[in-house]
Amino acid sequence: MSATAGAARGALKINDAVKLYEPSGARVLAVDHCSLDIRPGEICMIVGPSGCGKTSLLNAIAGFHGLDGGSIHLDGRMLCGPGHPQADVGPDRIVVFQNGALFPWKTTLENIAFGPIMQRRMTKRTAYETARRMMADAGLSGHEYEYPGEISSGLRRRVEILRALMNDPSVLLLDEPYRALDALTKSVMHEALLETHYRTGTTIFFITHDLEEAIFLGHRVVVMTARPCRPKQVVEIDIPHPRDYGVLTSRRFRELAAEISAVLEEEALKSFTRGEKEGGVQ
Amino acid sequence: MADGSPESPGVDAVRHCIEAALPFKALTGGTLDALAQAAECIDLFAGEVLYEAGSAADCLYIVEFGVLRLEPIAKTGHPAASAVMRPGQAFGWIALAEQGLRRNRAVAVTPARLLRLCGSLILNLVRADPAVGRMSLEDLRAVLQAIQLSPGRDAVPGHAASPVGSVVKKPAAIEIGLFRVAQWFRSPAPYMMLLGYALLLGFWYLSVQVLKLPRFAQMPGLTAVLHEWFSKNPTYGVSIYTPVYYQHILVSLRRIGIAFALATGLGVPVGLMLGWSRVFKDYVFPLFEMLRPIPILAWVPLAIIMLPGSELPIIYLTFLASFFATALNTMLGVRSIDASYALAAECLGASRWQIFLHVVVPGALPFIFTGLQISVGVAWFSLVAAEMISGQFGLGYLINTSYTTVEYPTLVIAMFTLGIVGYLSSSLVRLAGMWLMSWRTRHLALGELR
Ligand SMILES: Nc1ncnc2c1ncn2[C@@H]1O[C@H](COP(=O)(O)OP(=O)(O)OP(=O)(O)O)[C@@H](O)[C@H]1O
Ligand SMILES: [Mg+2]
Numbered sequence: 001m002s003a004t005a006g007a008a009r010g011a012l013k014i015n016d017a018v019k020l021y022e023p024s025g026a027r028v029l030a031v032d033h034c035s036l037d038i039r040p041g042e043i044c045m046i047v048g049p050s051g052c053g054k055t056s057l058l059n060a061i062a063g064f065h066g067l068d069g070g071s072i073h074l075d076g077r078m079l080c081g082p083g084h085p086q087a088d089v090g091p092d093r094i095v096v097f098q099n100g101a102l103f104p105w106k107t108t109l110e111n112i113a114f115g116p117i118m119q120r121r122m123t124k125r126t127a128y129e130t131a132r133r134m135m136a137d138a139g140l141s142g143h144e145y146e147y148p149g150e151i152s153s154g155l156r157r158r159v160e161i162l163r164a165l166m167n168d169p170s171v172l173l174l175d176e177p178y179r180a181l182d183a184l185t186k187s188v189m190h191e192a193l194l195e196t197h198y199r200t201g202t203t204i205f206f207i208t209h210d211l212e213e214a215i216f217l218g219h220r221v222v223v224m225t226a227r228p229c230r231p232k233q234v235v236e237i238d239i240p241h242p243r244d245y246g247v248l249t250s251r252r253f254r255e256l257a258a259e260i261s262a263v264l265e266e267e268a269l270k271s272f273t274r275g276e277k278e279g280g281v282q
Numbered sequence: 283m284a285d286g287s288p289e290s291p292g293v294d295a296v297r298h299c300i301e302a303a304l305p306f307k308a309l310t311g312g313t314l315d316a317l318a319q320a321a322e323c324i325d326l327f328a329g330e331v332l333y334e335a336g337s338a339a340d341c342l343y344i345v346e347f348g349v350l351r352l353e354p355i356a357k358t359g360h361p362a363a364s365a366v367m368r369p370g371q372a373f374g375w376i377a378l379a380e381q382g383l384r385r386n387r388a389v390a391v392t393p394a395r396l397l398r399l400c401g402s403l404i405l406n407l408v409r410a411d412p413a414v415g416r417m418s419l420e421d422l423r424a425v426l427q428a429i430q431l432s433p434g435r436d437a438v439p440g441h442a443a444s445p446v447g448s449v450v451k452k453p454a455a456i457e458i459g460l461f462r463v464a465q466w467f468r469s470p471a472p473y474m475m476l477l478g479y480a481l482l483l484g485f486w487y488l489s490v491q492v493l494k495l496p497r498f499a500q501m502p503g504l505t506a507v508l509h510e511w512f513s514k515n516p517t518y519g520v521s522i523y524t525p526v527y528y529q530h531i532l533v534s535l536r537r538i539g540i541a542f543a544l545a546t547g548l549g550v551p552v553g554l555m556l557g558w559s560r561v562f563k564d565y566v567f568p569l570f571e572m573l574r575p576i577p578i579l580a581w582v583p584l585a586i587i588m589l590p591g592s593e594l595p596i597i598y599l600t601f602l603a604s605f606f607a608t609a610l611n612t613m614l615g616v617r618s619i620d621a622s623y624a625l626a627a628e629c630l631g632a633s634r635w636q637i638f639l640h641v642v643v644p645g646a647l648p649f650i651f652t653g654l655q656i657s658v659g660v661a662w663f664s665l666v667a668a669e670m671i672s673g674q675f676g677l678g679y680l681i682n683t684s685y686t687t688v689e690y691p692t693l694v695i696a697m698f699t700l701g702i703v704g705y706l707s708s709s710l711v712r713l714a715g716m717w718l719m720s721w722r723t724r725h726l727a728l729g730e731l732r
Contacts, residue, residue, distance in 0.1 A: 064625060091631040101626035105644035105721045114640070115630035147721040167630060184378055184405060249410045 009075050010170040010203030012038040012061065018069030019056045030056040032228030033070070038171075040075075043197060043204040045214035047264060048224030049271040054207045057229060058173050061205065062095045063087035074170055091115055094164035095173045099180070100156050102148040108159045109135070109144040115167040127166075134162050138196065154185035158192055165200060174206045178213065187245065190216060198242060211264070215239075215256050216247060223263045226271030233263050296321050299344055299397060302370055313407050322398040326350075326390035334387045339377045341398050345369050348394020354386040366391070377401030502691040510691040511698075518689040520680070520696075530696070531703060533675040534665060538707065541597050542661050545604030549657070550650060552605075553612025558642055563613075574606045578664040582671055592672045599668040603660040611653025615646030648722065651715035658711050662704045677703075 019031035030053035038044045046054050060067050061079070063086060071081025079087035087093075094115075102111050112134060113127035122130065135141055138158060148156050157177055164172055178186050194217065197204060208214050214221045218237050225232045237256060239247055247253050297318035323346075326332060332343070332350065350367040367373050367388075376385065378401050466472060483504060489495045491503040502510075510516050514523045521527060555562045556570070578599055585595040623645060627637045669678025677696050684692035716722075 062625075062629065089625075089628045091629065094629045095625065097622045097626065099620075099622065101620070101622040103623060103627075103641065103644070105647070105719070106640075107721075114627070114632075118627070118633070118636050118640075119631035149721065163630070183402075187405075245410060 008040045010038075010042075011040040011075050012036075012171055012203065012205065013073040014038075014057070014061075014070070015072070015081075016070035017057065017060060017067055017072065019053065019060060019065075020068040021056075029228040031060070031067075032230055034228075034230040035070075036222060036231055036234075038203060038205060039219075041201045041203055042219045043206060043217050045218035045221045046205065046207045046224060047209065047211065047214050047221060047260070048229060049226050049264070049268040050209070052224050052227045052267070052271060053229030054224060055175055058095070058175055058205065058207060061087065061171070062093055062173055063089040064095075091119060091167040092170045093173055094167060094169045094171075095175065096157075096160050096164055096177045098176045100148075100153075100160055100177075102156055102160050102163070104148050107145050107147055108140075108151065111148070111159060112163045112166050114163060119167075131162075131166060134166065135159075137199075138162060138192070152185070154181055154189055157181070157189055161193065161196065165196065165202065169202060171203045171205055174204065176207055176209065179209070186210075186213070191244070193217065194241075194243065211257055211261055212248065215253060215260065216243065216245075221256075221260055223260060223267065226267045226274065232267060233260075235260055294318075296323075296397060299346060299370070300399070313410075316407055317399060317404065320400065320403050324396045324398050326394045326396065328390055328392050330390045332388035332390065332396070333374075333384050335384050337384050339374060339384050340401050342372060342374045342377045342401055342404065343388075344372045344397040344399070346395040346397060348396075349391040350394055350396075351389050351391050352386045353389065378405060500690065502694055507691045507694045507698075511695050516692075518684070518692045520684075520689075520692045527695075527699075530675055530677050530680045531699060534669070534677045535703065537593075537597055537600055537669075537676065538658075538661055538665055541600035541665070542604055542658060544597075544601050545608055545657055545661070546654060549605045549608030549653070550612050553609040553650070553653070554616060554638075554642065554646065556609065556613040557616025557646065558638060570606075570609070574610070578603050578660075579667055582668065585668075586672060592674065596665065596668040596673055596676075600661050600665045603664045604657040607657040607660055608650070608653045611656065612646055612650050615649025615653070616642055618649060619645035647715075647719055651711070651719070654711050654715070655708055658708045659704070662700065662707070666700065 014034060014036045017031050017034045018029075021028040021030055034057060036044075046057075048054050056065075059065050061072055063079070066086030067080055068085070072079045072087065073081075074092065078084065079093075102108075103114070106114065109128060109131050112131035113122075113124070116122040116127045116130070117124055132141075132144060135144060140155070140158065140162070143151055143155065143159075148159070151159070160177075161172070178189050181189065190213065193204075206214075206217065215237055219241075221235045221237060222231050223233045223235065224230065235256065239250070239252055239256075297314050300317050300321065301314055321344075324332075324343075326348070333339075335354070345367050347369050350373075352365045352367060352373060365373075365386075373388070374384075376383070487504040490498045490501050491505065510518065511521055513521045516524060519526065520530075552566070556567060557563075581599055581602060582595075585598050589595045589598055619642065623641050624637050627641050632640065665676070666678035666681070669676040670682040673679045677700050680696040681693055681700075684690070684696065
């Protein structure tokens with residue numbers, strides 16, 4: 001199956017994005033003239049030093065906050081840009097949060113069916129029907145009536161991704177979703193995510209600190225500069241999909257890892273020394 | 283401590299042992315060889331401790347011969363049922379979850395020999411083994427999940443370690459209830475409770491009737507009170523056989539009921555609005571914070587002047603304290619909700635009103651019910667204060683009149699009745715909370731509050 005199976009949508013075009021914070025007078029330039037084209041159906045992995053502005057960029061795409069310059073287009077439609085600095089939050093771009101945001105007071109099934117019911121796109125019955133089918137497809141049958149607090153953290157992440165996919169989004173925005181998971185759970189998550197991606201072809205914008213994860217999952221890995229954030233280097237991961245864990249031990253994988261980590265380290269060092277000099281404030 | 287001995291048995295034997303014990307059906311020869319090479323042999327003498335609960339778990343063990351016992355250390359400090367590991371069985375699976383901690387201690391019952399496998403090594407090998415594929419990782423995942431779901435279990439019996447995802451059964455409401463009752467009786471709580479009562483009553487009995495302490499001379503004795511309470515012909519006219527006793531209780535209950543319902547009906551919406559709407563909060567909260575510290579007793583004269591009759595002032599006073607407790611806790615509840623829930627709901631296309639209904643209200647529910655618990659408590663408090671000042675009936679009134687007419691046994695009966703009725707009413711609120719928040723109580727019932 002090719003990387004862009006499914007509908008060719010979810011092209012995200014970020015153009016000269018600028019994000020500026022001004023808390024109590026001190027100016028923090030988080031994102032500066034950042035341009036990035038994300039291809040439809042691509043898994044685009046974002047890595048960069050801690051605090052460089054990755055989340056700020058993601059929040060602008062999601063519409064959680066506005067931009068101070070530049071524009072973002074999704075499939076040719078302007079999300080935000082001149083005259084409309086903040087994108088509308090909507091089910092075409094769904095965020096999966098680092099600590100997970102499944103509603104603890106709803107069962108997994110109710111969580112997954114939440115979107116379409118809220119948007120009045122489906123009746124309750126069809127929504128639950130669809131959600132149940134979706135869980136079955138993902139091999140999660142039997143967990144429908146459990147509350148998020150009762151299932152393992154790995155399962156919670158998978159349910160949350162299903163909840164997003166229920167809305168047939170153009171882009172999934174993942175902000176270090178697997179950060180808190182142990183190694184084994186993580187690897188299961190990766191395989192499940194790839195499997196889902198091969199089925200749906202949804203574009204994925206994925207922030208991570210885990211290089212192995214970035215290379216294993218991504219079509220491309222974008223290394224961001226130290227703050228302010230903009231792409232420093234975009235690395236094509238030329239390992240064919242579908243991938244499995246055998247890839248991890250391949251030579252090409254190690255070469256790519258060495259290449260990316262060299263770039264990343266340089267940036268991390270920059271942000272570190274600057275932090276030392278300026279006390280972390282620009 | 284256990285020491286690794288270099289002169290391990292033949293690699294073939296080790297390989298066979300590993301193959302039999304690990305739940306991977308399709309490990310290739312190469313992987314098995316690598317595992318067998320890396321396995322370390324450990325001899326234990328009877329009674330030797332392999333690891334303690336709480337220590338870092340980095341290795342998995344397979345029993346070659348001998349018997350080990352895994353003793354879970356339950357949170358209450360009681361040793362729960364332990365598992366016995368026999369030859370061919372593997373344990374210590376938690377080592378495959380990174381940074382796991384041992385949940386039990388492992389002790390050799392007889393002299394034993396174990397194979398030790400490093401957890402991270404297994405993970406790496408299995409992941410790199412193309413033949414293992416997704417299924418086995420899923421199996422392993424299921425095994426680990428089963429371990430994590432059953433507290434105090436670090437062992438999966440030998441080769442039976444096939445997928446266990448479906449084994450974890452969801453408890454029904456009745457099962458949970460029974461479980462809790464059984465749990466309660468197994469804990470020291472009920473006996474401590476009885477002891478507490480016995481101490482109080484014993485002290486009362488001794489100080490009044492046996493030692494006859496000077497300051498307690500006026501105090502009715504335990505036996506006198508009990509006799510009066512359960513007498514068909516009470517000296518002072520109030521016992522469980524007289525209708526007037528129930529009239530007092532009912533009048534008080536009715537006032538509490540009305541005041542509490544009003545306080546909840548108004549306090550919860552006001553609290554939700556205070557937490558949810560900036561504008562509303564800016565208008566109302568300063569006023570709220572100014573009125574809230576005024577003690578209920580300070581309101582008494584004004585309440586009597588303002589409101590007609592004796593019933594309305596009492597209800598008003600009872601309502602007031604409850605209202606503040608409920609509203610304040612509800613507001614804190616809304617503020618305590620993680621912002622990502624509202625953002626997630628917005629992403630999923632929920633309108634502001636839908637977010638209010640589906641996120642704010644259920645999210646604040648735990649705090650709301652804490653508020654309601656406090657609220658019933660202060661309701662009884664202000665009720666009795668109000669009844670002592672005005673009114674014709676009610677437990678507070680009974681306390682006051684029996685004091686002025688020197689009917690002390692009746693006074694004590696009224697006090698105990700208040701205690702019982704108050705306890706029952708707050709239990710009722712707690713039950714309502716559990717019923718509404720089954721998503722939380724299911725955990726509490728399983729003793730796994732996260
Ligand atoms: N609301 C805010 N107000 C002021 N400064 C902010 C705000 N949010 C983020 N920042 C600053 O902007 C910079 C970028 O933050 P951001 O969270 O986007 O980084 P990040 O790349 O996601 O970091 P991490 O890898 O640690 O998640 C940081 O220096 C941070 O201190
Ligand atoms: Mg971030």
